[in-house]
Amino acid sequence: MIDRSTAAVDKSGVMRGLTSKNRVPLGSEIYNRILETLYDEAAALDERRFDDWVAMLDKDLVYTAPIRLTRTGPNRDRDVMRTMMHFDDTYESLLMRTGRLSKSAWAEDPPSRTRRYVTNVRVGETENADEYEVVSYLYLARSRGESPDYEKTTGERRDVWRFANGKYKLARREIILDQSTLSMSNLAVFL
Amino acid sequence: MLKKAGLVLSDGTTIDDLIDLKMNEVSLRVMNDPELHRFEMERIFARTWLLLGHDTEIPKPGDFVVRDMGEDQVIVARSRDGGIHVSLNVCPHRGMKVCTAEAGNTQVHRCIYHGWAFRPDGDFIGAPIEKEQMHGNKRTKSELGLKKARVHLYGGLIFATWNIEGPSFDEFLGDSKFYFDQLFCRTDSGLELLGPPQRFMIPANWKIGSEQSASDGFHTLTLHRSLMEGGVMGGTPESIYDNAPGMYGVDVSCTEGHSLRCLEAAQTFKMFSNVSFEGKTTEERLHLLPPPGITPELIPQLFKNLSPEQVDMLATIPPQVGGMFPNVLVLFIFAPRTDGGSSGALALHTYIPRGPDHFEFVNYIFAEKDAPEQVKRDMLQNSIQQAGTSGIIEQDDADTWPQIMRNTKGPMSRSITLKYQALHGHEKPEGWPGGGLLYPGFTKDDTQWNWWLNYHRLMSAS
Numbered sequence: 056m057i058d059r060s061t062a063a064v065d066k067s068g069v070m071r072g073l074t075s076k077n078r079v080p081l082g083s084e085i086y087n088r089i090l091e092t093l094y095d096e097a098a099a100l101d102e103r104r105f106d107d108w109v110a111m112l113d114k115d116l117v118y119t120a121p122i123r124l125t126r127t128g129p130n131r132d133r134d135v136m137r138t139m140m141h142f143d144d145t146y147e148s149l150l151m152r153t154g155r156l157s158k159s160a161w162a163e164d165p166p167s168r169t170r171r172y173v174t175n176v177r178v179g180e181t182e183n184a185d186e187y188e189v190v191s192y193l194y195l196a197r198s199r200g201e202s203p204d205y206e207k208t209t210g211e212r213r214d215v216w217r218f219a220n221g222k223y224k225l226a227r228r229e230i231i232l233d234q235s236t237l238s239m240s241n242l243a244v245f246l
Numbered sequence: 247m248l249k250k251a252g253l254v255l256s257d258g259t260t261i262d263d264l265i266d267l268k269m270n271e272v273s274l275r276v277m278n279d280p281e282l283h284r285f286e287m288e289r290i291f292a293r294t295w296l297l298l299g300h301d302t303e304i305p306k307p308g309d310f311v312v313r314d315m316g317e318d319q320v321i322v323a324r325s326r327d328g329g330i331h332v333s334l335n336v337c338p339h340r341g342m343k344v345c346t347a348e349a350g351n352t353q354v355h356r357c358i359y360h361g362w363a364f365r366p367d368g369d370f371i372g373a374p375i376e377k378e379q380m381h382g383n384k385r386t387k388s389e390l391g392l393k394k395a396r397v398h399l400y401g402g403l404i405f406a407t408w409n410i411e412g413p414s415f416d417e418f419l420g421d422s423k424f425y426f427d428q429l430f431c432r433t434d435s436g437l438e439l440l441g442p443p444q445r446f447m448i449p450a451n452w453k454i455g456s457e458q459s460a461s462d463g464f465h466t467l468t469l470h471r472s473l474m475e476g477g478v479m480g481g482t483p484e485s486i487y488d489n490a491p492g493m494y495g496v497d498v499s500c501t502e503g504h505s506l507r508c509l510e511a512a513q514t515f516k517m518f519s520n521v522s523f524e525g526k527t528t529e530e531r532l533h534l535l536p537p538p539g540i541t542p543e544l545i546p547q548l549f550k551n552l553s554p555e556q557v558d559m560l561a562t563i564p565p566q567v568g569g570m571f572p573n574v575l576v577l578f579i580f581a582p583r584t585d586g587g588s589s590g591a592l593a594l595h596t597y598i599p600r601g602p603d604h605f606e607f608v609n610y611i612f613a614e615k616d617a618p619e620q621v622k623r624d625m626l627q628n629s630i631q632q633a634g635t636s637g638i639i640e641q642d643d644a645d646t647w648p649q650i651m652r653n654t655k656g657p658m659s660r661s662i663t664l665k666y667q668a669l670h671g672h673e674k675p676e677g678w679p680g681g682g683l684l685y686p687g688f689t690k691d692d693t694q695w696n697w698w699l700n701y702h703r704l705m706s707a708s
Binding site for chain 2: 056057059060061062063120122124125126127128130136138139140141142143144148151152154155158159160161162163199200235236237238239240241242243
């Protein structure tokens with residue numbers, strides 16, 4: 056039984072960050088290729104090349120964004136709640152979302168102008184030789200219509216990238232946003 | 247001769263100038279006026295019943311969540327005896343927040359500023375250094391508790407009001423109780439909140455979201471066109487306006503401003519269109535097409551908890567979307583999935599005012615407590631994909647409302663009136679089991695106008 060109560064603390068062993076003990080060193084061939092892939096992904100999303108983005112996703116992808124909940128005292132650092140999410144998606148549902156964006160999705164028509172800054176990339180080995188744990192920081196700035204104000208958000212992405220046929224594909228992404236109350240009025244953009 | 251109005255703004259504008267009862271028009275100015283906003287906080291949010299959460303959020307003694315009643319923040323906590331209490335999150339000593347977390351568990355809420363301490367029921371325990379009597383001697387300890395609101399539980403939903411002697415919760419629900427019971431009070435164990443609510447900000451006045459929640463069915467056809475394009479609703483993208491899926495049904499409402507849209511599933515969703523109810527009993531119909539959130543094994547509980555007339559409605563024309571005055575949206579929808587499944591999506595939203603030009607969107611996602619774990623998992627996913635922060639339906643609302651807000655600033659724009667003139671008028675369909683104000687046929691402006699009538703009534707009462 057899952058304890059879904061708001062008052063209860065999320066019992067997940069890992070709250071954030073990299074879990075792998077075997078780091079893939081910065082500057083190594085694998086690290087460089089993964090970094091390049093992250094940059095390519097950000098460019099595909101910023102340039103709204105959604106087919107190119109979907110081509111970077113593996114079919115068994117799990118794509119989630121848990122909520123944050125402010126706590127005090129002994130549980131002050133257990134502020135990720137995985138019982139509720141902002142995104143709870145699969146490969147198929149992301150395909151549905153990108154398909155919608157090509158039709159009447161007023162939330163992105165006119166489209167937002169976005170800029171994704173991906174930094175602080177850390178890579179670790181996993182039990183599977185062709186899979187890598189990749190943690191990165193994301194800063195997303197989003198401009199809507201003629202408004203001079205940016206909508207923005209920040210977070211950490213805990214990914215698994217899988218190497219097959221000469222390419223890395225996204226197999227798992229957990230986006231841990233830093234806001235408990237999001238300032239962005241919708242998440243019609245991918246993180 | 248000027249009509250006597252119960253509310254006059256400092257420039258002489260009356261509530262009747264803003265809400266034209268004869269023409270069924272509302273001045274766009276009401277969506278952005280700091281003075282009106284202060285009246286709303288006093289006359290609506292400090293007076294009426296407000297939704298604050300669900301009792302499954304705080305199951306253990308000492309459990310608490312922090313929520314908002316308009317611009318007033320409150321602690322919603324469970325005491326040792328199991329009771330739920332709602333107390334203002336303002337220390338009576340120096341005005342600090344007593345509780346700086348959003349949720350947790352404690353038997354003592356101790357203010358971090360000077361250490362005044364309170365029980366989950368809001369009672370004052372004392373200040374540090376007991377022998378120095380740092381709470382003084384002019385007031386007794388019983389006078390120094392947190393300000394307490396009046397609480398009512400309805401189907402596990404936690405409601406509270408500052409209007410201690412005011413209308414009961416049942417009076418507040420009025421004739422709509424018959425319909426809301428079908429959503430909130432239909433199973434033995436009731437609903438369960440599937441996790442803490444999503445929270446996000448909308449740069450718009452709270453009423454821009456709330457007047458839509460008063461059963462604005464019509465916007466679905468155009469703003470939510472992608473639902474038709476996605477193939478889950480009846481018709482094709484080319485025939486949206488010809489077929490008008492989801493537009494026909496019975497909109498139910500009441501003088502208290504609440505409303506719900508009751509829709510026949512077979513008329514709304516493509517995937518159900520071959521379901522024939524002809525000659526079927528209520529029970530057979532429920533098994534053919536259980537209402538959103540209900541699984542086959544829960545069907546006997548419906549007969550136990552509801553009247554035969556209420557069950558019959560759930561089996562044929564279930565309430566699906568609507569709202570509760572002043573700031574609650576109800577979304578209990580079939581939510582057919584692209585993979586052909588449909589376990590439904592159950593969500594409630596509250597639109598919390600944050601000044602006249604922003605509101606916070608709080609999205610609560612539910613399932614029946616006794617539903618199988620896999621159904622809960624599917625319903626959570628359905629709800630997140632359809633509604634709230636990333637939901638494909640509500641993304642479009644969240645992008646529309648701020649643009650209305652931008653139009654509330656110029657003197658010409660502010661004097662534009664919103665039109666609620668497509669009216670059907672109350673008509674009770676033959677054999678209709680429930681009361682209230684009823685609008686059969688194509689969804690029109692009646693329910694939203696009833697929302698404004700109640701707004702006008704509360705704002706006029708000093």
